[in-house]
Amino acid sequence: MPQTLVRCIAKLMLFGFVSTHFVVLGAREVAAHELVPTIVDMAVTEGDEITLDMRVNIEAFLSGIDLDAVADTDEADGSDDYDRLRALDVAGLLARLPELVDAWNAVPLAEAGTPLTFTVRSARTEPAEDFELPRISLVQLVATLPRDATAITVNWPGGGGPMVLRQQGVEEPYTGYLSGGESSPPIGFDGGGAQSPGEAFMSYIPVGFDHILPRGLDHILFVLGLFFLSTRWRPLLWQVTAFTLAHTVTLALGALGWVSLPGSIVEPLIAASIVYVAVENIFHQGLSRWRPAIIFGFGLLHGLGFASVLGEFGLPDNQFIPALVGFNVGVELGQLTVIALAALLLLLSARLARRMSLDPTEQPATTYPVVFRSVSIPASLIIALIGAYWSVERVFF
DSSP, X not given: OOHHHHHHHHHHHHHHHHHHHHHHHHHHHHHOOBOOOEEEEEEEETXXXXXXXXXXXXXXXXXXXXXXXXXXXXXXXXHHHHHHHHTSOHHHHHTXXXXXXXXXXXXXXXXXXXXXXXXXXXXXXXXXXXXXXXXXXXXXXEEEOOTTOOEEEEXXXXXXXXXXXXXOSSSSOOEEEEOTTOXXXXXXXXXXXXXXXXXXXXXXXXXXXXXXXXXXXXXXXXXXXXXXXXXXXXXXXXXXXXXXXXXXXXXXXXXXXXXXOOHHHHHHXXXXXXXXXXXXXXXXXXXXXXXXXXHHHHHHHXXXXXXXXXXXXXXXXXXXXXXXXXXXXXXXXXXXXXXXXXXXXXXXXXXXXXXXXXXXXXXXXXXXXXXXXXXXXXXXXXXXHHHHHHHHHHHHO
């Protein structure tokens, strides 16, 4: 096969890789308004009232962005409206809150035999010094329950993105993960609606997967750095195994609260780990003796990053282990999906190169390594540059 043809096809593939990641990088650099899940703590109080204590990004809802479809407000049609709302002072933003509550009541947000009408009891907004970061508001909604009501169903509106619903003040409380347009099962006011181990396990798999695809760009680049070391699967298996074992350990320890490091330390080190694996790919074409041990060390850091995500969602106390395992399984599925997509893209490129070759007898076993070698070093260089940028950004900005 003409080597020029293979290199041409490989460069086209690399152009797609570079374009995609620089577009994402640019979005993070210019206006990184990453979305966060809404967290709702629900409790029944004396006087037949129900309260919903919400951690919510008000601007994202008021702008009309479909939070089910995007992971960052800059990707949405309503991004300009979001930016204008984000620029409001706290008083101006909270003045818009009643119209959001009216929209939720129209769904209705909750039913207890009949639709409930919520009003705002209190609201405050946490300060966010960086305009590029989401601004979280703490809102308490209250509604009066019918006298004969014994259970409530929460309806999360379509386009609302992920929501974690946690029942408070009862034994065996319900904890659930709802996507936009989903409803909770009837939740008894006296408790008893806790998830079974199987339900907790299954409900946290998409939470872990979502943290890798599409939200975990830093973890995606790290896994691609592992992939671009060698065409052989055995080195990749050693690396993925070391990484999985390590981040499983610190994920569990972090979720239990036994190990904790501030994000200001963990996040720059994660970026530095991306740089290391990518740079080593450039100078080594096989698995070195020390690389699995180093990958294990980096996996410990990434596990702390995963644990910080669970800190946002919380884990049900009564099903802590199944939920933690489910989250970890979701993370692994996300990582394997990244590797599978990268391998598929290379295989398709090798097949295209073979079809365009003047030698129709060329075998895939010889074409794939040529394409891989043509892409791995430039791709690793791009990954290293992005990681280096994040290292500097996370330390100094």
